[in-house]
Amino acid sequence: MLGRKPRVGLFVTCLVDLLRPSIGFAAVRLLEKAGCVVEVPQSQTCCGQPAFNSGDRRDTAALARQTIAAFEEVDYLVAPSGSCAGMIRKHYPTLFPEGSDDRFRAEALAQRSYELVSFLVDVMGVGDLDADYPRVVTYHDSCSGLRELEIRSQPRQLLAKVKGLKVTEMKDAEVCCGFGGTFCVKYPEISNDMVRKKIANVTASGAEVLLAGDLGCLMNMAGKLSREGSRIEVRHVAEVLAGETGGPPIGGGDPG
Amino acid sequence: METRSSEFKENATRALHDAELQRALENVPRGFIQRRLAARDRLPEFEALRDEARAIKDHTLAHLDLYLERYEAKVRASGGHVHFAADGAEAKRIVIEIARRLGARSVTKGKSMVGEEIELNEALSAAGIQPVETDLGEYIIQLRGEHPSHIIAPAVHLTRDQVEADFRAAHAHLPRERNLDEAAKLVHEARLVLREKFIGADLGITGANFLVAETGTSIIVTNEGNGDLTQILPKAHLVLTTIDKLVPTLEDVATLLRLLARSATGQDMSCYTTFSTGPRRPDDPDGPEEYHVILLDNGRSAILGTPFQPMLRCIRCGACLNHCPVYQAVGGHAYGWVYQGPMGAVLTPSLIGLDKAGQLPNASTFCGRCEEVCPMKIPLPGMMRHWREREFERHLQPAAARYGLKLWAFLAERPALYRLATRLGNRALRLWSRGRPRMSMVPLAGGWTRFRDFPTPEGATFMDQWQGRRSNG
Amino acid sequence: MADRDHRSVLFSRIRQGLGVSGDEPARRRAVDERVSRHSRNLVPRRGQLERSARIALFRTMAEGVHATVAEAEGPAEIPALIAAYLRQQNLPSRVRHGDDPLLSELPWREGAPAVERRSGRAEPADEVSVSRAAAGVAESGTLILLSGPDNPTTLNFLPETHIAVIKGDDIVASYEDVFDRIRSAYGTGRMPRTLNMITGPSRTADIEQRLELGAHGPKRLHIIIVNSSPEPQPTGGHP
Numbered sequence: 001m002l003g004r005k006p007r008v009g010l011f012v013t014c015l016v017d018l019l020r021p022s023i024g025f026a027a028v029r030l031l032e033k034a035g036c037v038v039e040v041p042q043s044q045t046c047c048g049q050p051a052f053n054s055g056d057r058r059d060t061a062a063l064a065r066q067t068i069a070a071f072e073e074v075d076y077l078v079a080p081s082g083s084c085a086g087m088i089r090k091h092y093p094t095l096f097p098e099g100s101d102d103r104f105r106a107e108a109l110a111q112r113s114y115e116l117v118s119f120l121v122d123v124m125g126v127g128d129l130d131a132d133y134p135r136v137v138t139y140h141d142s143c144s145g146l147r148e149l150e151i152r153s154q155p156r157q158l159l160a161k162v163k164g165l166k167v168t169e170m171k172d173a174e175v176c177c178g179f180g181g182t183f184c185v186k187y188p189e190i191s192n193d194m195v196r197k198k199i200a201n202v203t204a205s206g207a208e209v210l211l212a213g214d215l216g217c218l219m220n221m222a223g224k225l226s227r228e229g230s231r232i233e234v235r236h237v238a239e240v241l242a243g244e245t246g247g248p249p250i251g252g253g254d255p256g
Numbered sequence: 257m258e259t260r261s262s263e264f265k266e267n268a269t270r271a272l273h274d275a276e277l278q279r280a281l282e283n284v285p286r287g288f289i290q291r292r293l294a295a296r297d298r299l300p301e302f303e304a305l306r307d308e309a310r311a312i313k314d315h316t317l318a319h320l321d322l323y324l325e326r327y328e329a330k331v332r333a334s335g336g337h338v339h340f341a342a343d344g345a346e347a348k349r350i351v352i353e354i355a356r357r358l359g360a361r362s363v364t365k366g367k368s369m370v371g372e373e374i375e376l377n378e379a380l381s382a383a384g385i386q387p388v389e390t391d392l393g394e395y396i397i398q399l400r401g402e403h404p405s406h407i408i409a410p411a412v413h414l415t416r417d418q419v420e421a422d423f424r425a426a427h428a429h430l431p432r433e434r435n436l437d438e439a440a441k442l443v444h445e446a447r448l449v450l451r452e453k454f455i456g457a458d459l460g461i462t463g464a465n466f467l468v469a470e471t472g473t474s475i476i477v478t479n480e481g482n483g484d485l486t487q488i489l490p491k492a493h494l495v496l497t498t499i500d501k502l503v504p505t506l507e508d509v510a511t512l513l514r515l516l517a518r519s520a521t522g523q524d525m526s527c528y529t530t531f532s533t534g535p536r537r538p539d540d541p542d543g544p545e546e547y548h549v550i551l552l553d554n555g556r557s558a559i560l561g562t563p564f565q566p567m568l569r570c571i572r573c574g575a576c577l578n579h580c581p582v583y584q585a586v587g588g589h590a591y592g593w594v595y596q597g598p599m600g601a602v603l604t605p606s607l608i609g610l611d612k613a614g615q616l617p618n619a620s621t622f623c624g625r626c627e628e629v630c631p632m633k634i635p636l637p638g639m640m641r642h643w644r645e646r647e648f649e650r651h652l653q654p655a656a657a658r659y660g661l662k663l664w665a666f667l668a669e670r671p672a673l674y675r676l677a678t679r680l681g682n683r684a685l686r687l688w689s690r691g692r693p694r695m696s697m698v699p700l701a702g703g704w705t706r707f708r709d710f711p712t713p714e715g716a717t718f719m720d721q722w723q724g725r726r727s728n729g
Numbered sequence: 730m731a732d733r734d735h736r737s738v739l740f741s742r743i744r745q746g747l748g749v750s751g752d753e754p755a756r757r758r759a760v761d762e763r764v765s766r767h768s769r770n771l772v773p774r775r776g777q778l779e780r781s782a783r784i785a786l787f788r789t790m791a792e793g794v795h796a797t798v799a800e801a802e803g804p805a806e807i808p809a810l811i812a813a814y815l816r817q818q819n820l821p822s823r824v825r826h827g828d829d830p831l832l833s834e835l836p837w838r839e840g841a842p843a844v845e846r847r848s849g850r851a852e853p854a855d856e857v858s859v860s861r862a863a864a865g866v867a868e869s870g871t872l873i874l875l876s877g878p879d880n881p882t883t884l885n886f887l888p889e890t891h892i893a894v895i896k897g898d899d900i901v902a903s904y905e906d907v908f909d910r911i912r913s914a915y916g917t918g919r920m921p922r923t924l925n926m927i928t929g930p931s932r933t934a935d936i937e938q939r940l941e942l943g944a945h946g947p948k949r950l951h952i953i954i955v956n957s958s959p960e961p962q963p964t965g966g967h968p
Contacts, residue, residue, distance in 0.1 A: 012718050014668075018678050019711060021718035040722050046668040050661060053622065054653070055644030059665035066669060147624035176581045180621025185703035186657070187265065187619055189272055192707040193585040194621075223708030226694055251711040252693015283938040301773045308770045315763070321743045321751050322760040330918065340736040392944055393935035409935060416937050439936040443944055450945060455853055470764050471920045481931040481946020484886045488923070499739070504760070505767040506911075510904040514773070524790070524869040527932055528946065531924035541827070541881040542850040543922050553739050560746030 006124075008036040009074035011067070011088070011113075013081045014046045015215040020250065023215060026242035027080045027116050033242075034124040041070040047084040052091060053181055061095045065102065068092070068109050076123070077113040080238050081214050082145020083181075085115035090148050115145055116238055117213055121154040127161075131243035134164030138207035139237070140198070140221065141174045142214040155213060155237050162240060170205035172198075179220040195224045202232060209249075211237045222250040259608050260592030264615040267590035280415050281587050288578035291522025292629070299518065309515055310633045312508045313569040317560065323469040323502045324551070330472025334534030336547040344374030347496065347552045351376065351461070352383045354548060358492055360385055360458035366476060366483035367391035368463030369407055369572065370496055372594045373554060373607070376461075387461075388453045390482035392446050399426045405588030406596060408520050408574040413587045416442070450482070460486035460544070464497040465571070466512060467549075470505040472533055474549060477516060479527040487532060492546035495532070500556045500568040512571055515631035519573040555607040563642050567602050569632040576626035576636060582619055591616060598626035598636045605643055614652050617643035675719060682713050764918075769905050776868035776902035783867040784957050787900045790870025794929030795942060796950040800957040804831060807953060808840030811859065811892060814951055815844065820890055825851055826859040829879035832894065851883035858884035862895040862952075864907050869928055872952065873907050876923035885925055891947040893927075897957040 008031050016023045028038045048063035067088065071077045079085045089110045096103035120126040139159065145151040152174075159167050178184060178194025185191075199221060202210050210225070210232055212218050222234035233249035260267060271277055296302045316323055328338045341347035355363060363380060365371065365387055377398075380387045389398040393410035397403065399422045404410030411419070420436045423445060436442055462483050464474040474495045476483040487493040503509045517523040536543030559568055577583045577597030588596035593613070595603050601616040617640035626636045647653055667674045689695050689712035698710045715721065744751050778786060788798045799810050815822055823845040826832045837846060851858055860880045864873040872893050876882045885891060901907060904926075915921065931946030942948055 014678075017718040018682055019713045021716070021721050022714055024718040024722070040719070042719070043671040045671050045674045046664070048668075051665050053641065053644065054657070054661050055641065055646070055648035056661060056665065057645055057648075059661075059669070062669050063665070066671075143621065143623040143625075147628060176621050176623035176625070178581070178621065180623070182657070183619075183621045185701070187268070187582075188703040188706055189269055190582055190585050190619065191621075193272055194581050195708065197581075219711055220708065223694070223704070223710060226709045227696070227707065247714070248693055251709055280937065287934070287938040299773060299775070301771055304771050305773075312770070315759075318747065319756055319760050320747070321740055321749070322756060324740070324743070326760065326764065334920070340739050342735045342738045342742075346735055390945065391935075392933045396935070409938070411935050412938070414936075416939075419936055439939045440941050442936055443933060443941040447943065447945060451853070454945070470767060471918055473920055479932050479934075480944035481886050482944070484882075484925070485945055488882050488886065499743070504763050506908040507767050507769050507905055510908070511770045513904070521934070523794075523928075525871055525926065525928040527794075527927065527929055529871075529926040529928075531920060531926075533920040533922060533924075536876075536922050539878050540876055540922055541878055542883045543876055551739070553742065557739065557742035557746050560743060561748060562746075 005035055005037045006075045008038050008076045008078050009071045010038055010040050011044060011047070011071070011077050011079035011084060012040065013079055013084045013215065015219070016080060019219070020215060020236070022244060022247055023080050023236040023238050026236070026238040026244045027078070029242045029244065030116070030120060030238060031078065033130070034120055034126050036124070039074060041074070043070040047087045049083060049087050049181060052087065057095065061102075064092045064095050064106060068105050071109060075112065076119065077109060078116055078119045079113070080116040080236065082115045082142045082149055082151055083214055083216065085113055086144035086148035088113040115149055115151055115213065117155045117158060117241070118149060118151050121157055126158065129158060129161045129241055129243070131241060132163035132165075133240050133245055135209045136166045136168055136207050137209040137211050137240070138168050138170045138202055138205040139173065140170075140177060140202070140210065140212040140217060142212055142217045143176050145213055146174055151213070158241050159211075159237070165240070168205050168207050170201040170207070172201050177217045177220050179216045181216065184220060195220055199224050199228065199230070203230065208232060210234045211240060213237050218250050226251045259612055261604055261608065261613040261616055262592070264590055264592060264619060267592060268586040268619070271586040271590045276415055276418065277413055277587055280413050281584055284412060284578055284584050288521070292519060292575060292578070295518040295522040295524060298524075299514070302518070305511055305515055306631055306633055308511050309631060310569060312503065312511060313632060316502055316504055317500070317565060317568055320499065320502060320560070323504060324499060327467055327469040327472055327502060330469065331534065331549055334472050336472065336534040336549060339548060339550045341550055341552045344552070344554055347374055347550050348376060348379040350550055351494065351496065352379060352385070354492065354494060355380070355383070355385050355459050358458055362386045362388060362453065362457050363459045363461055364388050364390050364454055364457040364486045364490065365394075365460075366462035366478065366486045367394050367410070368461070368496055369404070369594050370463055370498055370552060370554070371461070372403060374552070376496065388450070388457070390450050390454065390486055391478070392443065392480060395446060395450065396422060403589070403594070406574060406577060407572050413589065454485040454489055457486070457490045459492050459494060460490040461494045461496055462486055464495050464501050465516070466503050466509050467497060467501045468503055468506060468509050473531045475509060475529065475531050477513070477526045477529050479521075481528050484528055484530055488543055490544060492548065493532065493535075493544035495549045496552065497549065498552045498554060498556055516571050516573050519575040519629065519631040559606050564602065564606055564639055566634050567599070567606070567639060569634055570599055570603070571632060573631060575629040575631065579625040579629050581623065581625070598640070602636055602639045602643070610643065610646055610650070611652065614643070614647050678717050679720060682717050685713050772903050772905055773868060776866065778867065778902070780897070781958065783902060784897050784900050784954060787865050787867040787870055788954065790867065791929070791952055792870070794870060796870065796929050796952050798952045798954065800954045802956065802958065804955055805836055805840065807894060807955065808835050808837045808844065810953055812841035812844050814892065815857065818890070818949065820857055823847070824857045824859050824892070825849070825855045825884060825888065827861070827878060827880040827884060829861040831861050832859060850881040851887040853887060855888045857890045857892065858888040859892045859894065860884045862893045863899065864910060865895045865900040866902070866904055866907060867900055868903050871926050871928045874925040874927060875921045877921060882923045882925065885927060886946050889943070889947055890949040890951070891930075892951045892953065894953045894955060896955050900954070
């Protein structure tokens with residue numbers, strides 16, 4: 001063990017930075033309460049997924065080097081996103097030739113990088129949460145977090161500690177919501193079909209609130225719910241766990 | 257089969273608006289997924305078998321030339337004929353030559369995706385030889401002049417109503433008032449009609465699920481028994497197959513068989529798994545007098561030694577199709593060629609070219625479900641990404657997407673500039689929203705807002721707020 | 730010759746892709762060893778039971794895929810069981826079977842006097858066939874039938890009803906056990922023309938994914954297990 005408080009570098013993610021900083025602040029709060037010292041390295045921008053999934057290895061590698069350098073000094077990199085954490089943990093090393101210095105550094109960072117909820121449970125062993133949220137919620141398992149990082153029980157474990165909160169599982173919680181990064185704008189109709197099915201399941205679950213660990217998925221589902229006139233509220237799971245649900249949900253709920 | 261993979265997007269749009277197709281596609285997740293899960297749960301060794309299966313295939317591919325030699329020798333030793341075909345044209349030439357020599361006028365066929373690949377039926381018809389598809393799904397689509405929409409369930413895109421209409425139109429000699437309101441009655445009618453064809457066929461052509469090098473055996477796996485009637489009744493049995501079907505030993509094939517039916521239909525074993533070795537023996541009372549195997553390449557050898565080699569492990573179970581949310585949304589015909597879903601997205605560019613099939617590996621969210629269920633642990637999303645890399649290198653992507661991405665990367669690689677850009681973008685979006693919490697229209701984001709709302713940014717960016725908090729102590 | 734050209738093109742492409750010449754001794758050795766050893770891979774534990782549990786499992790699995798199963802203490806009971814089955818199913822009293830001694834030496838006249846028998850390969854008009862399964866696999870309730878004069882392959886596919894007789898002793902745990910027996914009987918690397926693994930009657934789900942029996946092969950598969958107990962029971966009680 002470190003013998004001192006772990007220094008966590010928060011990887012904010014480009015979507016959280018641009019659209020919903022409260023997720024970042026909720027993450028900071030959770031990490032500090034768990035006994036970490038939180039820093040936000042300033043030279044971080046994007047994990048590189050858009051370039052990576054478009055086949056642009058060179059720009060992806062450049063962004064990876066930038067991220068690696070930015071987080072070199074901290075004990076852990078933690079991101080409130082399964083897809084960004086998955087990118088760093090699983091894919092960064094594959095960008096560089098075996099035996100190269102870049103590869104070595106990428107592997108070193110990968111081993112210290114975590115998705116937020118997984119970090120709280122698997123590394124910090126978080127016990128109680130000082131949060132209450134007496135609502136019925138359902139949880140969507142984002143694909144990267146689920147399949148690349150095996151995150152499934154951890155969010156449910158922590159949600160169980162939120163006072164008054166009840167989790168109701170939806171059918172096909174682990175089926176893709178149709179976001180897929182650039183997919184939703186490259187193939188909007190197929191993406192729409194997928195998100196339509198997803199929110200039908202969300203609605204059928206009887207939940208009042210939808211939670212997940214990835215803002216891309218959440219925006220996609222929230223945007224569809226509101227377009228269909230639904231009153232179901234959408235938040236990032238970190239907001240609920242940190243007890244920071246005072247602000248409006250994603251997409252704001254009712255206008256004005 | 258002419259390829260329409262380059263029209264995937266248009267095909268997909270049509271498919272999404274086809275109500276009858278959408279109704280039929282609901283059967284895909286309902287049936288296949290649950291059954292596979294149940295079969296997997298009933299076999300504690302399932303996961304361990306996947307690792308063994310992958311190792312068996314990888315070993316075989318690494319020694320493919322030697323196993324092929326072995327297999328060839330064994331087939332000949334059992335009295336069979338082996339023919340090699342580098343491409344589809346040669347394969348068709350051989351089939352027609354054999355058919356002509358036999359004086360064949362009617363040929364029964366077991367289900368063969370390879371036959372679809374090379375357009376065998378068209379060649380037979382052009383040569384005045386009538387091919388009759390005997391797998392019920394294949395028979396139905398043959399009546400409709402369609403191609404299969406699923407590698408193991410060719411007619412999964414059709415409803416019962418559609419099949420009834422097709423049968424009434426095709427079997428005009430049967431009484432019009434007959435009742436066909438249940439699937440059972442349609443199956444019974446197909447049995448009667450095709451029974452005559454089985455008996456009258458001069459030549460039977462099947463594919464092969466596996467080829468066993470140890471014994472020179474070809475294996476077919478069916479539930480209907482049509483592949484068996486196809487091969488044991490006519491004078492000659494012709495196996496049209498490709499070099500990637502090789503497996504070293506009987507024990508190795510047992511491992512793959514344990515995974516195939518479970519992954520495909522959720523059965524422990526298909527109804528009929530048939531091991532065929534050579535023609536009938538001198539004291540056999542039945543069986544074909546001649547046995548021919550056509551070993552076709554058609555692009556497989558070009559995949560060896562490339563990052564796409566794992567695709568050759570595929571045993572054509574269809575699990576990836578069944579679990580793919582994109583396939584479930586648009587069905588198989590949208591993919592425009594023989595192979596659909598994730599395996600189609602990876603294999604098709606190898607076989608018909610990236611310029612024709614480039615859309616397929618792009619139509620994926622990389623959700624990873626395909627890789628999760630693949631019995632051979634083929635890294636499908638990773639290989640789809642490889643194809644995107646090849647496209648990027650060859651500048652095959654649409655210009656707008658390319659420039660957009662380049663701009664994004666340019667900014668992201670310069671943190672100070674990125675902060676500025678995001679600050680401006682953030683402000684612009686907030687202005688555009690005019691105080692509303694979400695927007696139903698955002699310039700340059702039509703693909704998004706056509707179907708969903710876009711959330712207004714909460715406030716200033718996280719980085720700006722964080723800096724602000726830090727400087728305030 | 731054109732065919733030789735295609736063959737050499739194919740092999741040279743494969744070797745080029747793999748980056749080999751084909752002469753490498755280590756590779757040849759690896760292939761020779763794998764084939765000559767034909768080692769078992771992981772065999773599921775499911776079928777690995779002692780005799781009576783194995784037979785019971787075989788029965789359960791076969792019934793699970795819509796085969797019907799009857800048990801006979803000895804071969805002498807078979808004709809009567811067959812006659813009874815034909816009556817029950819309202820089938821004509823006519824069967825076709827091969828020259829398998831187990832079948833042809835049965836007491837047909839005593840046990841099933843009304844049943845007409847023909848031998849040889851199946852004809853399209855045959856409605857019921859009787860064959861002898863060489864083995865059964867408990868793991869999946871699968872019958873193993875081998876081509877030959879004793880049990881023509883057409884018997885397994887042409888008639889609408891297929892009756893398969895199998896000795897309890899021939900019900901083994903796994904497919905691998907079957908392969909061992911094949912090698913003993915035919916020699917290593919040799920096979921009969923056809924080895925059928927049959928698991929239940931013919932079926933299809935090609936129309937809206939609904940399961941229907943009797944696609945092209947037999948609609949009914951009736952299995953008679955003979956000597957299912959190691960010793961004859963005094964009062965013939967079976968569970």
